[in-house]
Amino acid sequence: MIADLSGKTAIITGGGQGLGLGISTKIAGQGANIIVTDLDDRNKSTVEELAKTNNVDFLYLEMDVMNSEQITESMKKAIDFSKIDILVNNAGVPGAPGSTGTRWRDEDWDFTWKVNVKGLHEVTEAILPHMIENKSGKIINISSVAAKAAKYATAYYATTKMAVIAYTQALAREFGSSNINVNAIAPGRILTQFHKDWVENRKKLGDTTTDLFSKESLSSVMPLGRAQSPEDIGALAAFLASEDAKNITGQTIQCDGGQVMS
Ligand SMILES: NC(=O)c1ccc[n+]([C@@H]2O[C@H](COP(=O)([O-])OP(=O)(O)OC[C@H]3O[C@@H](n4cnc5c(N)ncnc54)[C@H](O)[C@@H]3O)[C@@H](O)[C@H]2O)c1
Numbered sequence: 001m002i003a004d005l006s007g008k009t010a011i012i013t014g015g016g017q018g019l020g021l022g023i024s025t026k027i028a029g030q031g032a033n034i035i036v037t038d039l040d041d042r043n044k045s046t047v048e049e050l051a052k053t054n055n056v057d058f059l060y061l062e063m064d065v066m067n068s069e070q071i072t073e074s075m076k077k078a079i080d081f082s083k084i085d086i087l088v089n090n091a092g093v094p095g096a097p098g099s100t101g102t103r104w105r106d107e108d109w110d111f112t113w114k115v116n117v118k119g120l121h122e123v124t125e126a127i128l129p130h131m132i133e134n135k136s137g138k139i140i141n142i143s144s145v146a147a148k149a150a151k152y153a154t155a156y157y158a159t160t161k162m163a164v165i166a167y168t169q170a171l172a173r174e175f176g177s178s179n180i181n182v183n184a185i186a187p188g189r190i191l192t193q194f195h196k197d198w199v200e201n202r203k204k205l206g207d208t209t210t211d212l213f214s215k216e217s218l219s220s221v222m223p224l225g226r227a228q229s230p231e232d233i234g235a236l237a238a239f240l241a242s243e244d245a246k247n248i249t250g251q252t253i254q255c256d257g258g259q260v261m262s
Helices: 018-029 044-054 068-081 106-134 155-178 193-204 215-220 230-240
Strands: 009-013 033-038 058-062 086-089 137-142 180-187 252-255
Touching: 009 018, 009 068, 009 106, 018 033, 018 044, 018 086, 018 193, 018 230, 033 044, 033 068, 044 058, 058 068, 068 106, 086 106, 106 137, 106 155, 106 180, 137 155, 137 230, 155 180, 180 230, 230 252
Parallel strands: 009 033, 009 086, 033 058, 086 137, 137 180, 180 252
Antiparallel strands: none
């Protein structure tokens, strides 16, 4: 089995839906126990079923990555549950609630930064000492092709996703000697609630030229001619989390059906 994760334990933030659920599915499918965190207990029964099907253990924690106290408490529970081998920082937002996608609203800059960058950093900081002590760990941060192609996002969102790449590289350099691999995945567009919100924002801005919320329209902008699924991102995450990827660190790997080539 490539990407054998038997006996490992992974935390997936924002793992209750969308990409996070696809990542949880693939990681559990490769034999790892999963600790899924999210704002609430959405799809907890699906995660439970996933664990049962793959004969792995699971823990579901309600954790807002903007809440430092909750992060400390939840990550302590996670470490009490198991040695943590893998952290997937997936939780992310396209803007503040009610965002219209304009580039200048303070709320959007602040909120998006707090979730996509500061939250990701605080969760990582809560787990890093544990990984350093164990002299092993795999950290995978979810960036976006938005960091590579301005066309695909608002300025504030693209900025946070580029920050995730810089953060990934800095950590990879600093903690390589502790046998910790840190990589990022840059997904292309995938039909999730997140994407739906983004399309709604574009419409509010008066963008009527594209209807991107359909499998057909998304497929048409992919050189491979097929829309991506959350599990496509999960497969790459599982590989990066495995020993087969032990020589890969500090990289941002696009998984986007060829949508953006650079
Ligand atoms: N869908 C896409 O087209 C796409 C493309 C590139 C990158 N991404 C990235 O993938 C990640 C997941 O996006 P998705 O498309 O699955 O979105 P989604 O909205 O379907 O899921 C995001 C998950 O994150 C959780 N979340 C949001 N704010 C949180 C917070 N403050 N604390 C804890 N959890 C929180 C949500 O509850 C949800 O379960 C994000 O980082 C996003 O930027 C998505």
